[in-house]
Amino acid sequence: MSFRLIKTEKSNNIFNIILNDEKNQNTLSEEMINELSEVFEIAESDNEIKVIILSSIGKVFCAGHNLKDLNSKRSENDKGEHYYKKLFQMCSELMISINKHSKPVIAMINGIATAAGCQLISSCDLAYSSENSQFATPGVNIGLFCSTPMVPLSRTVGKKQAMEMLLTGDLIDAKKALSIGLINNVFDTEKLEENVLKIANKIASKSSATIKIGKDAFYKQKDMSLKEAYDYTSKIMTENMLHKDSEEGITAFLEKRSPNWKD
Amino acid sequence: MSFRLIKTEKSNNIFNIILNDEKNQNTLSEEMINELSEVFEIAESDNEIKVIILSSIGKVFCAGHNLKDLNSKRSENDKGEHYYKKLFQMCSELMISINKHSKPVIAMINGIATAAGCQLISSCDLAYSSENSQFATPGVNIGLFCSTPMVPLSRTVGKKQAMEMLLTGDLIDAKKALSIGLINNVFDTEKLEENVLKIANKIASKSSATIKIGKDAFYKQKDMSLKEAYDYTSKIMTENMLHKDSEEGITAFLEKRSPNWKD
Amino acid sequence: MSFRLIKTEKSNNIFNIILNDEKNQNTLSEEMINELSEVFEIAESDNEIKVIILSSIGKVFCAGHNLKDLNSKRSENDKGEHYYKKLFQMCSELMISINKHSKPVIAMINGIATAAGCQLISSCDLAYSSENSQFATPGVNIGLFCSTPMVPLSRTVGKKQAMEMLLTGDLIDAKKALSIGLINNVFDTEKLEENVLKIANKIASKSSATIKIGKDAFYKQKDMSLKEAYDYTSKIMTENMLHKDSEEGITAFLEKRSPNWKD
CATH class of the missing domain: 1.10.12.10 (Lyase 2-enoyl-coa Hydratase, Chain  A, domain 2)
Incomplete structure (x- = not known):
């Protein structure tokens, strides 16, 4: 399999999907959504793969939708309506496909996950982060409320904690993310991969x-x-x-x- | 606007609704429910208002329903049935109207919030309290289970944590309220207003x-x-x-x- | 009432149901489910009983279903299908009956609660444990995912926290169980009973x-x-x-x- 915006690695039944579009902050552009959807489908039918780890390259785990792309469609005849409908539906289907995937998907976050990036980690079955990782749903700051991100967010953390993230748009640190249940655990940055691999291998040893x-x-x-x-x-x-x-x-x-x- | 049981203040797009019936422990009497319903409606159509803060005067933030009023209706022909139906429906509509309100409603609690008072803060979008504030759903102590308060309570905190509050009727302190997710944060009493205003102003700066x-x-x-x-x-x-x-x-x-x- | 696998004690309106099948790790065998269902029915109609405490004898609070029994039915003509259907339905009905019971049911855990044992304490209205108690849903380790236990578990703790327990099968200690909301509080082992009785008596004093x-x-x-x-x-x-x-x-x-x- 060959992708432009993601990398994949496979070893010991563990499949690592790595967001690899650092210069675009690993945003969920149409192409990125397509590549992710495709790679999850490939992983579904690959019997060697028992557990999927979703990680990223760069300081930003994933910054959500690609705003430059979104804004560029405003010049279309319908002001982008058709494009936005399609894009948000594709993105929603990608998120739902993580829940429907037969293999556990573990988010391994070392960086900042915002907006649809925060939605992505909320949608994963498990999530572990480095101590310096941060999380936000800052759509409110750019006039685009994080309405799709709040679907898995409000099914992962409490009502008031979700609302605070959505209304203020503030970044929360890994410790707070852990305390509200957004992630499963926080590890020292240099021990993150080792610890997540240990958990992934444990799960991979099951039927x-x-x-x-x-x-x-x-x-x-x-x-x-x-x-x-x-x-x-x-x-x-x-x-x-x-x-x-x-x-x-x-x-x-x-x-x-x-x-x-x-x- | 002129009210008897509440005060209002407006500055910098922030609208402060202050429960001001200290001698009745800011109870949700029929009149108080009416005044709150009315003031929320006024705030809805006032375009200058971007964020609402709900606070109170006195040691008791809100003690729930007015028990003297409730008991006095027992002498009516139908033992108060008609009155109770109307009152609990009015109160439920007030609570739902906070969720339906287009503007974020922040509870700023400095004191004790019990029964429907605890329901009120559970219904707000966000809630911040002073360190010495306390919370309870003590209806069980007076033979009137907090059945309407438990609607937003059990949608804000976990099942077992809600049940403990409902079955014991015990007061919990601000630290515990924070740990179970009933409130967003706890501040030093003298810093409460400053911190809540900072959050309110931040939210007011959004679209x-x-x-x-x-x-x-x-x-x-x-x-x-x-x-x-x-x-x-x-x-x-x-x-x-x-x-x-x-x-x-x-x-x-x-x-x-x-x-x-x-x- | 006379039972083989459980003991009961009654004093001051508190009814203690004690799992007493230590040699089988208090597993929910067909007989144990029957005895528990029966004793909860008896408690329902006994007006002296105001609160129920569910505890156990031995190091294991309850180890879930009886695996020896389960496996022995594979030799039947239908490979046990009829038996399993009946057993899981009976067990589900027992769990639901705890929620439907008119009297509060408090789990007092001093030991290890796993699989359907963890389901049992998730199903109780309240749960308190000793500091050395442990909890797990380890069905995944034996090829039998804890699918019925996850029903009350995922309605008690957060999505990701439930998933971590279900996918890893790992034991969590009392402190972690408290932090994710699975239990209400942790007490020193020698103070557990005293504290739970205090809570039970408080609740028993209500209407x-x-x-x-x-x-x-x-x-x-x-x-x-x-x-x-x-x-x-x-x-x-x-x-x-x-x-x-x-x-x-x-x-x-x-x-x-x-x-x-x-x-």
């Missing part, structure tokens, strides 16, 4: 089939009432029990040995 | 049109599934892009100058 | 009728939109006002005396 079943069920049950969620997940548990990897996993556990996953 | 679009979308998308929320906010982003303030904001950003908002 | 009204409304309104929740709880508040315990409670409060609850 892929099991993780696929569970991750899919997680996001589906989140939008259900308690009763619906239990009816649904009870069925999922039964399906999971009938999968060969649960037989192997439970048997290995009872025999006090390591499991040999089929999937 | 009102942008904040109106974003705040409205925030509460609407909160009740949607992830897919619905993305479909909805993608449209909002396009509408926002077509607004003159986003053109000005993005252009100013690209030209490295301050924006001149039209709205 | 049972009031708590029944409020607890029921809490879980119902959680699954509603904001508007629906307010319409619903406004009605509940009126009903509550017309109950004799709210008349007594409010009158006692205004007369500065202790209330004498009828219920």
